[in-house]
Amino acid sequence: MLAxxxxxxxxxxxxxxxxxxxxxxxxxxxxTVVYLAKFFWWESGYMKTMDIIVDRAGFYLCWGCLVWVPALYTLPSYFLVSHPQQLxxxxTLFVLLIGFLSVYVNYDADHQxxxxxxxxxxxxxxxxxxQIIRAKYYLLNGKKSESLLLVSGYWSISRHFHYIPELLLAFIWSCPNGFHYVLPYFYFIILFILLMHRAHRDDQKxxxxxxxxxxxxxxKVKYRVCPGIY
Incomplete structure (x- = not known):
């Protein structure tokens, strides 16, 4: 992520x-830097995500963070080196405003x-x-445990609401490249597929x-990600 x-x-x-x-x-x-600064600020929360709890530190996560992320997620910035644009x-102010709002909402939803x-x-x-649902379940060792399922705030809108501002941010920081090429939007496309698949996996889990x-x-919360659509 630092790379x-x-x-x-x-x-x-x-x-x-x-x-x-x-x-x-x-x-x-x-x-990009503000988003990643938010990630490091919220790092303790990341320890409770599906990446850590389910996928863990295997090939998928380690190779992805060390190779896939720095090589391909930087394409919006890399592409502008050879295809400069003046906004x-x-x-410029509009894109920054939407971007900052997306980062804030994404962080605030997770923090909530x-x-x-x-x-x-x-x-x-x-x-x-x-409004919460106290969901009781059994651990692998047979002990009974409990989780709180939040049905208020952002989480009354959809079960994975925090994916919406994350996708919006990925799209908005790619927009300075214009709309003549697909390559700068590779990160947004991959992220969209990844998050939709993750929403399905998380629901099944x-x-x-x-x-x-x-x-x-x-x-109570009928939609997975986007209200009225999915």
Missing amino acids: WALLSVIFCMKSFELYGYTDSSLVTCIL GLNL KLHVRNTNGNCFVWGNRP CKYKYGQYWYEYCQ
Whole structure:
């Protein structure tokens, strides 16, 4: 992840070296670095995601982080080195605004769920007591445990709401490349496929883990990712 940030900065610096001030490269670089700074800030929360709990540190995760991510996720920044664009002040500010909002909502949604679980539901979500489902299940050692399924705030909109701002951010920081080539949008396309597949995997895992409680949760939060669509 650190290589992703460093390469994005390097590509931005190269664009400035070749062409002078290039707002498109700067915008893409800023949004990428802010997103990755958020990732490191929220690193303790990442330890509770499917990557760590289910996939773990095998070939998929290690090779992906060491090779796939720095080689291909940097394409929006890399492409601008050979295909510079000038956005203008208004478009630059618009892209930055949408990007910053996406980062904030993505972080706030994850933080909201963790805060409810860390306080055992004794908190407020958007000014009200959170609506939760106390899902009981058995661990592999036979011991009974409990998880809180949040049905308030962002998580009343869809079961994987945090994927929406993440996809929007991936799209918006690719937009400075224009729409004449597909390559700069490779990260967005791959991320879309990955997150839709992950939403399906997570639903299947939770259905098996929580049983009737997950069915109750799905009755209250009907959509997986995007309300009205999926």
